[in-house]
Structures are given as C-alpha cells and as structure tokens.
Amino acid sequence: MATTEIIKRLFIAFAKQDTNEFYHQAEDLINLEKRKKHTIVARELKEALYSKPILNNGNNGRRYKSNILIPRDTEKGFPLLEIREYDIDWESLVLSEKTKSILKQIVKEMKDSEILETYNLRPKNKVLFCGKPGTGKTFSAQLISSVLHIPLVYIRFDSIISSYLGETATNLRKVFDFISNEMWIVLFDEFDIIGKNRDDHYEHGEIKRVVNNFLQMLDNFEGQSLIIAATNHQHILDSAIWRRFDEVIYFELPDKEKRLHLLELYLKPMQKEDINLSEFIEKTKGFAPSDLRMMCIEAMKYSIINDHNVLKAEDIDFALSRFLDRTDIREGQMENK
Numbered sequence: 001m002a003t004t005e006i007i008k009r010l011f012i013a014f015a016k017q018d019t020n021e022f023y024h025q026a027e028d029l030i031n032l033e034k035r036k037k038h039t040i041v042a043r044e045l046k047e048a049l050y051s052k053p054i055l056n057n058g059n060n061g062r063r064y065k066s067n068i069l070i071p072r073d074t075e076k077g078f079p080l081l082e083i084r085e086y087d088i089d090w091e092s093l094v095l096s097e098k099t100k101s102i103l104k105q106i107v108k109e110m111k112d113s114e115i116l117e118t119y120n121l122r123p124k125n126k127v128l129f130c131g132k133p134g135t136g137k138t139f140s141a142q143l144i145s146s147v148l149h150i151p152l153v154y155i156r157f158d159s160i161i162s163s164y165l166g167e168t169a170t171n172l173r174k175v176f177d178f179i180s181n182e183m184w185i186v187l188f189d190e191f192d193i194i195g196k197n198r199d200d201h202y203e204h205g206e207i208k209r210v211v212n213n214f215l216q217m218l219d220n221f222e223g224q225s226l227i228i229a230a231t232n233h234q235h236i237l238d239s240a241i242w243r244r245f246d247e248v249i250y251f252e253l254p255d256k257e258k259r260l261h262l263l264e265l266y267l268k269p270m271q272k273e274d275i276n277l278s279e280f281i282e283k284t285k286g287f288a289p290s291d292l293r294m295m296c297i298e299a300m301k302y303s304i305i306n307d308h309n310v311l312k313a314e315d316i317d318f319a320l321s322r323f324l325d326r327t328d329i330r331e332g333q334m335e336n337k
C-alpha cells in the first residue's frame with residue numbers, strides 16, 4: 001500500500017476516534033518504512049507512536065505494545081523474559097574514561113546503524129560485559145536502553161536453563177524468536193550459568209548441547225537488537241563463547257578518583273557539614289560502586305533519623321563501620337575479633 005493511502009486511513013481513524021484502527025495503520029506505516037530499509041525513520045515513528053499516552057490505548061506511555069505476547073516456559077509457564085524501561089543518563093554512570101567511551105561507541109553505532117548499512121557494515125550487536133559484582137554491568141545495559149529509547153528485554157539466564165534440559169532449547173528458541181522481530185536492547189543476565197553448569201550435576205553431554213544450541217542461535221542472529229550478556233565469572237567461559245561476541249567490556253573497580261566521584265554523586269541529595277570526603281577514599285579501597293551506594297544511603301538515613309539536619313562525617317563513619325562489619329560476617333572473621 002502506498003504511504004499516502006496509509007496516511008489517509010490514519011486520518012480517517014483519527015476522525016472516527018478509532019484507536020485500534022489508528023494503531024493498526026500506524027504500524028503498517030512503520031513496517032512500510034522498514035521494508036524500504038528506512039530504519040531510522042521507522043524507529044523514530046515507533047518512538048513517536050509509543051512515547052506518550054496521546055491516545056487512550058492503555059499503554060501508559062510505554063514504548064511497546066501493551067498487548068505484546070511474552071514467551072513462556074512450556075513446562076512451568078513462567079515468563080522467559082521481562083520488558084523494562086528506564087530513565088538513566090550518562091552522568092549517573094561512573095567508570096574509567098576508556099570503558100565509558102567504549103560504551104558510548106556502542107550506542108553511537110546503534111544510532112548510526114543506517115549510515116553503516118549504506119557501507120554494508122553492521123553495528124556491534126553482541127557484547128559481553130564482565131567484571132566484579134556491583135560494578136555497573138546491569139546498570140549499563142539499563143543506561144544504553146534509556147539513552148537509545150529502546151526498551152530492555154531482561155532475561156535471567158538461569159531461568160531459561162530449565163531443570164528439564166530438553167525444554168531449554170525450546171525456551172532459547174522462543175526468546176530468540178521474540179528478540180528477532182523488533183529492535184530491543186537484550187540483556188542475558190547471569191550468563192555464566194552456561195559455563196558453571198558444565199561440571200555440575202547436570203549431565204555433561206546435555207549441557208554441552210544447550211551451550212552449542214545457544215551459540216548457534218547467537219551466530220545466526222540477524223535481528224537489529226543489541227544483545228548484551230553479563231557475567232561476573234568470565235574465567236569460566238571458554239573460548240568458543242568468547243569468540244561469538246564482537247565486543248568484550250571489563251567493568252573495573254573504581255580507583256581513588258572515581259570513588260570520590262561516586263561518593264559525591266550518591267551523597268548529593270543531602271546538605272553536608274564541612275566534610276572532607278577524600279578522608280573516606282582510602283577507607284573504601286576495593287569497594288564496588290554498589291557498595292559505595294549502599295554505604296551512602298545508610299549514612300544519609302542515619303543522619304536523618306538522628307536529627308542531624310546536615311550530613312556529618314560521623315554519619316559516614318557509622319555507615320562505613322556497618323558496611324565493614326557486613327564484609328567480616330560474610331568472610332567469617334567475626335569470631336577472630
């Protein structure tokens with residue numbers, strides 16, 4: 001159908017206040033642009049269509065159709081993925097300049113995919129995030145989804161690796177079918193389960209089959225979505241897995257300068273007494289950003305509950321000592337104290 005015909009139908013649907021027909025025609029127009037390989041135009045139209053609840057379509061401002069069918073596990077019926085939307089900006093992410101610039105490059109490539117296409121090139125769309133817990137792997141996937149205005153499809157890898165191994169291949173197939181149809185930011189979180197299970201009680205041959213299955217689907221994936229896999233056990237992933245990703249990013253623990261930056265960021269909501277934050281830099285060596293965040297929240301709460309009016313150094317000291325106690329409990333050192 002020609003563009004003008006669709007626009008005419010859109011106008012008629014609007015005049016009749018026929019929301020369903022309006023969406024139907026709008027989707028047709030987007031698909032037409034897609035077929036013409038006008039991917040950016042198609043994406044922008046889609047964004048415009050789902051960005052605000054202009055029409056009462058029950059979408060509540062979501063950027064995807066509210067009646068979208070989420071694939072489920074055949075055996076137990078639980079959903080295999082979740083669609084999530086975030087509002088995070090680059091300033092909230094504190095990483096080394098190098099790591100941040102690699103992330104920005106991925107975003108740029110996705111944005112300019114149409115230009116790359118004219119040169120027969122594709123943006124990087126299979127990325128592996130590794131690094132210690134709490135360093136921002138999941139957070140960065142959420143951020144990428146925010147800045148690109150593309151919803152995040154979140155998949156907990158261990159929920160896919162069904163206890164019925166036979167079902168796993170079916171589950172994987174369903175997930176890949178789902179993500180191939182639209183443009184999503186896809187996060188396979190806790191990805192290491194694929195490596196871990198190999199020596200576990202699972203039958204070796206079976207799990208190997210699952211791994212190969214996944215790798216094959218990853219190889220054959222030709223959709224426009226950006227696939228991110230995140231793990232904090234990168235050492236257990238073998239080279240067959242590593243090779244499949246066109247970018248591997250290591251999320252480092254923050255150095256002194258970044259720790260100061262994070263403390264300032266997390267303590268921003270509260271007015272402070274004359275605190276020398278750099279005093280806490282040495283004391284928080286080895287802390288991940290999520291640890292610093294937890295400590296800062298504790299400090300602010302302690303200050304508020306105890307009517308200190310402003311944040312004092314003693315509030316941070318208290319939160320820090322609580323945090324260090326936690327670490328000791330975890331490492332079983334309380335008995336030696």
Ligand SMILES: Nc1ncnc2c1ncn2[C@@H]1O[C@H](COP(=O)(O)OP(=O)(O)OP(=O)(O)O)[C@@H](O)[C@H]1O
Nearest residue numbers: 092093094132133134135136137138139232289290
């Ligand atoms: N680099 C960072 N800059 C700013 N905030 C961060 C950063 N890393 C983590 N955070 C904060 O800590 C929270 C938890 O981090 P996140 O879930 O991204 O960790 P992760 O690397 O995915 O850890 P895990 O390996 O345990 O899944 C985030 O929601 C964010 O608030």
Ligand SMILES: [Mg+2]
Nearest residue numbers: 137138189230
């Ligand atoms: Mg995570």
